[in-house]
Amino acid sequence: MAHLTSAEAADLLERFRHYLREHRLPVTQQRDLIAHAIFTAPDHLTAAAVHQRLSGQGKRIGIATVYRTLKLLKECGLAFERHFGDGVSRYEVAWADEHHDHLICVECEKIIEFEDEGIEELQHKVAARKGFKLVRHKLELYGVCKDCQERS
Amino acid sequence: MAHLTSAEAADLLERFRHYLREHRLPVTQQRDLIAHAIFTAPDHLTAAAVHQRLSGQGKRIGIATVYRTLKLLKECGLAFERHFGDGVSRYEVAWADEHHDHLICVECEKIIEFEDEGIEELQHKVAARKGFKLVRHKLELYGVCKDCQERS
DNA sequence: TTAGGTGCAAACGTTTTGCAACTTG
DNA sequence: CAAGTTGCAAAACGTTTGCACCTAA
Numbered sequence: 001m002a003h004l005t006s007a008e009a010a011d012l013l014e015r016f017r018h019y020l021r022e023h024r025l026p027v028t029q030q031r032d033l034i035a036h037a038i039f040t041a042p043d044h045l046t047a048a049a050v051h052q053r054l055s056g057q058g059k060r061i062g063i064a065t066v067y068r069t070l071k072l073l074k075e076c077g078l079a080f081e082r083h084f085g086d087g088v089s090r091y092e093v094a095w096a097d098e099h100h101d102h103l104i105c106v107e108c109e110k111i112i113e114f115e116d117e118g119i120e121e122l123q124h125k126v127a128a129r130k131g132f133k134l135v136r137h138k139l140e141l142y143g144v145c146k147d148c149q150e151r152s
Numbered sequence: 153m154a155h156l157t158s159a160e161a162a163d164l165l166e167r168f169r170h171y172l173r174e175h176r177l178p179v180t181q182q183r184d185l186i187a188h189a190i191f192t193a194p195d196h197l198t199a200a201a202v203h204q205r206l207s208g209q210g211k212r213i214g215i216a217t218v219y220r221t222l223k224l225l226k227e228c229g230l231a232f233e234r235h236f237g238d239g240v241s242r243y244e245v246a247w248a249d250e251h252h253d254h255l256i257c258v259e260c261e262k263i264i265e266f267e268d269e270g271i272e273e274l275q276h277k278v279a280a281r282k283g284f285k286l287v288r289h290k291l292e293l294y295g296v297c298k299d300c301q302e303r304s
Numbered sequence: 305t306t307a308g309g310t311g312c313a314a315a316c317g318t319t320t321t322g323c324a325a326c327t328t329g
Numbered sequence: 330c331a332a333g334t335t336g337c338a339a340a341a342c343g344t345t346t347g348c349a350c351c352t353a354a
Contacts, residue, residue, distance in 0.1 A: 026328045026333065047319080062336040067319060083237050087344080088318070103282055116278050122271045123293055130255055130264055131298035138237075140290045141275055146283035178353045180309060199344080214311040219344065239319080240343070 004093065009039040012078055012093065019076040030061050034069040038079050044090035044111065084111075084140070101139035107148040156245065161191040164230055164245065171228040182213050186221040190231050196242035196263065236263075236292065253290075257297035264297075 004012070016035045017027050037050050045053070051066045070091050073079035082090045084104065099120070100113040119139065127134040156164070168187045169179050189202050197205075203218045222243050225231035234242045236256065251272075252265040271291065279286040 024329095024332090028327070028334065030335070048317095060336085063318095064320075064337080065335060068334085081237070083235050083239075085233075085235050087239070089239075103279060103284055105284070106287060112282055112284075114278055114282065116274060119271055119274045119278070122268060122274065123291075126266055126268050126271070127255060127293050127295050130266065131301075132255055132257070132264075132293070132295035133301060134293055134295040135258060136294045138290070138292045138294070139275075141279050141284070141286055142288045142290070143279050143284035143286040149283075149285060176307090176354095178308065180353070182310070212311085215343095216312080216345075217310060220309085 004039060004095065006040070009036065012039045016073065016076065016078055019078075020072075025072075030065050031069050031072070033059055033061065034066055035073060035078070038070070038073060038091055039093050041092070044082055044092045046088050046090050048088075050091070082138075101141070103141045103143065105145040105148055106142050107144055110145055110147075112145075156191060156247070158192070161188065164191045168225065168228065168230055171230075172224075177224075182217050183221050183224070185211055185213065186218055187225060187230070190222075190225060190243055191245050193244070196234055196244045198240050198242050200240075202243070234290075253292065255293045255295065257300055258294050259296055259300040262297055262299075 020027050047066050051063050080094050100115045103112040172179050199218050203215050231243050232246050252267045255264040
């Protein structure tokens with residue numbers, strides 16, 4: 001689950017502000033709002049979804065600013081950009097201690113997160129065997145979820 | 153290695169033609185050329201790369217036709233479409249008996265293919281645990297290759 | 305002959321960029 | 330005040346589509 005408590009979200013927001021100050025970049029209302037949206041989202045948001053969500057709250061923010069801020073969040077390591085093959089980028093909070101991969105239903109598009117120690121260990125072994133120093137990985141399992149199996 | 157012998161490439165081309173005839177679709181020069189380009193490529197090609205490669209050979213083929221044919225190759229299972237997170241689709245021959253994942257160097261962008269039985273087995277276990285019937289997966293390991301490690 | 309493919313150019317949806325006006329520090 | 334951000338609209342990007350013409354069977 002990528003859903004953070006509001007205390008955790010607040011902590012991440014503070015870390016983002018700290019990163020900005022450290023780099024002598026202004027902490028603006030827009031940056032706060034966008035970062036907050038990502039930190040409190042229960043799922044993976046597209047830039048358009050972030051924009052809509054803020055518009056719905058009466059905030060007038062340009063889509064360009066959303067992209068610019070998402071890039072900052074990526075750079076400082078507080079958010080990840082994901083691609084699930086439909087040509088749209090999705091963003092999610094990078095929850096420090098948690099590493100998870102994705103299990104995606106090919107019928108209803110539901111996305112479930114999981115972690116597996118064993119797989120991670122084998123990944124490191126494979127990389128080592130090829131002389132690579134592993135820095136990150138992406139694993140997506142596509143299948144039919146229980147609900148969709150029953151439905152058919 | 154995704155590099156096929158010319159006999160293997162010829163065999164795949166014949167399979168493609170067979171698929172087309174079976175579906176009462178014409179076997180055109182363009183389709184032959186594009187399929188051949190994919191089957192003989194040593195690496196993952198973008199649509200633009202296929203187009204360039206053919207243009208370089210003096211063939212005047214529209215980029216739209218390249219996309220249309222790549223879609224056909226995907227549909228008949230002879231090519232896979234891959235996404236490595238830079239917003240561009242890459243295509244590679246689907247070598248029937250081989251299943252491989254990718255190891256990508258984050259510095260020189262070199263792409264190495266690998267297979268690992270152990271990882272695949274664990275993937276099936278994870279999916280089963282969550283009630284999913286696994287149909288396919290995507291695993292990409294990003295790291296620094298031996299050459300780039302030495303270079304720095 | 306005719307179904308369907310082709311190239312072109314225009315349309316598309318997502319992401320980026322140039323710029324004048326505006327905030328932040 | 331100066332540096333850097335913002336919103337807008339326009340551009341850029343990869344990809345798809347509409348259409349008149351052409352090719353395979």
